[in-house]
Amino acid sequence: MDTRGFHHVAIICSDYDVSKHFYTQILGFPILQETFRAARNSYKLDLKVGDHGQIELFSFPNPPERPGRPEACGxxxxxxxxxxxxxxxxxxxxxxxxxxxxxxxxxxxxxxxxxxxxxxxxxxxxxx
CATH class of the missing domain: 3.10.180.10 (2,3-Dihydroxybiphenyl 1,2-Dioxygenase, domain 1)
Structure with a gap:
């Protein structure tokens, strides 16, 4: 495997507008592209992180909660x-x-x- 870094990290949020504000306005990540996917009733927001990385911020209807323990597997x-x-x-x-x-x-x-x-x-x- 010829790895040259990582391309993106994907995050699923529970409230798209709140998370979009947090990642763009508070953390200051520039928006590369925002897409609404009607078939999934879902947004995908591509954010620029540094010179080479990205965050893909997804919204899905009723996503399950994240496990509460910080030392959980994953x-x-x-x-x-x-x-x-x-x-x-x-x-x-x-x-x-x-x-x-x-x-x-x-x-x-x-x-x-x-x-x-x-x-x-x-x-x-x-x-x-």
Missing amino acids: LRHLAFTVADVAQTAQSLEAQGVSVEPIRVDELTGRRFTFFKDPDGLPLEIYES
Whole structure:
């Protein structure tokens, strides 16, 4: 396998308008394309993350809830690199997002913290 990175991460949200606002207005990801798929009664919103990555934000009628335990099998969280974790955390908090206390990665010495999207998906900001 000749892997050159990852292309996208797909997220299913429970309230499309709330999640679209969160990812575009609060986190600031630019919209690449928005598509309504009538056959599925579903939106697909493609968002640009950095120079090469994307988030595909999906809405579906009545999706099941995410498992509540953070250590459940499967995807644990998404992490985004930022230049300054403290400044980014402060900006998120100013917009009403609850952010955990900043910690230091004991293996790399870099600062990081977590917050959640509107559906409780754990998101991390990690200092580059």
